[in-house]
Amino acid sequence: MDRFFVLPKTKFDLFFNKLVSTGKLYAPVAVSEKSYSFKSVIRPDEIAWQALRTILPPKKYFFKETETILTYKDNEIKEVLPESTNFSILGLHPCDLASLSIMDKIFLDYPSDTHYAIRRKNAFLIGTSCMPDEHCFCESMGTSSVNNTYDIFLTDILDKYFIEVATAKGKEFLDSLGDSVHKSDSSDESQYKTFWREREKSFKIGFKEPNLKSLMNLEIDNPIWEELGNQCLSCGNCTPVCPTCYCFDMLDTVNLDSVSGQRDRQWDSCQFTMFAGVAGDFNFRATPVERLKFWYRHKLHGFEDPYGLKTCVGCGRCTVSCPAEIDDIVGLVKVLQNSSP
Ligand code: SF4
Ligand code: SF4
Numbered sequence: 001m002d003r004f005f006v007l008p009k010t011k012f013d014l015f016f017n018k019l020v021s022t023g024k025l026y027a028p029v030a031v032s033e034k035s036y037s038f039k040s041v042i043r044p045d046e047i048a049w050q051a052l053r054t055i056l057p058p059k060k061y062f063f064k065e066t067e068t069i070l071t072y073k074d075n076e077i078k079e080v081l082p083e084s085t086n087f088s089i090l091g092l093h094p095c096d097l098a099s100l101s102i103m104d105k106i107f108l109d110y111p112s113d114t115h116y117a118i119r120r121k122n123a124f125l126i127g128t129s130c131m132p133d134e135h136c137f138c139e140s141m142g143t144s145s146v147n148n149t150y151d152i153f154l155t156d157i158l159d160k161y162f163i164e165v166a167t168a169k170g171k172e173f174l175d176s177l178g179d180s181v182h183k184s185d186s187s188d189e190s191q192y193k194t195f196w197r198e199r200e201k202s203f204k205i206g207f208k209e210p211n212l213k214s215l216m217n218l219e220i221d222n223p224i225w226e227e228l229g230n231q232c233l234s235c236g237n238c239t240p241v242c243p244t245c246y247c248f249d250m251l252d253t254v255n256l257d258s259v260s261g262q263r264d265r266q267w268d269s270c271q272f273t274m275f276a277g278v279a280g281d282f283n284f285r286a287t288p289v290e291r292l293k294f295w296y297r298h299k300l301h302g303f304e305d306p307y308g309l310k311t312c313v314g315c316g317r318c319t320v321s322c323p324a325e326i327d328d329i330v331g332l333v334k335v336l337q338n339s340s341p
Helices: 009-021 094-108 114-122 168-175 186-200 212-218 224-229 288-300 317-321 329-339
Strands: 004-008 024-030 036-040 066-073 076-079 087-092 123-128 152-157 160-165 248-254 260-267
Touching: 004 009, 004 186, 009 024, 009 160, 087 094, 094 114, 094 123, 114 123, 123 168, 152 168, 152 186, 160 168, 160 186, 212 288, 212 329, 224 288, 224 329, 288 329
Parallel strands: 024 087, 087 123, 123 152
Antiparallel strands: 004 160, 024 036, 066 076, 066 260, 152 160, 248 260
16 A cells, blocks of 8 residues: 655645545634644634644543443343444644554453444544644653554645555545545655654653653652642642543432433543542542652553553643643653652
8 A cells, every 4th residue: 555645735625625524523723822622623724733732632532521331220221332423533643643542552452442442443533743842742752753543644844745644544535535645756755754853853851761660660759759749739630631541430320210320431530539539438549649649650650561651642731731830741750860879
């Protein structure tokens, strides 16, 4: 399968209209001067190409904030499956795509999550290139290059988009655009390489740490945890905005007839006071210090053992969302590094 193509920007309307004709299209839209949100778009001029990080990450289209899993009446239980049709998401940056590959492992590895799997199967993913700002550190987390969790990926090369194709679905879509898309030539490829080389040089923050797992283990009693934890408000903002946070709660509601009801799943946060509370009035992580340390460990160390990966993709969403201004992962890693022998 040919993998590299170009689309002149003058033909983007055609590209857009084709996409919209296949189902709903979601893309970053400006919701204030500096905030962006993935929303349904019907016109190309609604797309905020300049958006780096949306408030909520793309996980919201696969793992819903709240949804009914089952209903029951007397002894009969009915599984409630999501109503999902084909949809596309445009504007996924490399960190977003890396986050989806992590979510895929969590929700699609055996036993897979039916709700996530149905939506994921219906999704057409369009990655787009970006230039890092002062909060991006995907390069430090190894997630700055284009991975394969996309159907097509657009790199902005001045008057064209350089398009990489990763799936048969992606190729089929490009074929449907006819002559508007053509194979890349050496000049396009050279512009593509220049773009990504420039991008690599543009990171403003970051760290080099070959073994974050060991660092996190060595520094488990570092005083920084007390310092940060004591400022934490336990508001939980950092978890819904994190593209790889997936904890949820199950809520059972019994109707007044007492023989019917439903089970709902909704996002939860390990930063909430009672997240690790259990019967007998015991709480495994009763203090903000313990909860914050737990979260950071999950992001920077947590999945090394089963999957060999960290769950932070360096998007900076937690940094810009924390009202206490303590979610500075790059700053934290530097403190830990400077404390290590
Ligand atoms: S921990 Fe923060 S920077 Fe890392 S992926 Fe989550 S929101 Fe992004
Ligand atoms: S957003 Fe900040 S203050 Fe709120 S729970 Fe997370 S670390 Fe604590």
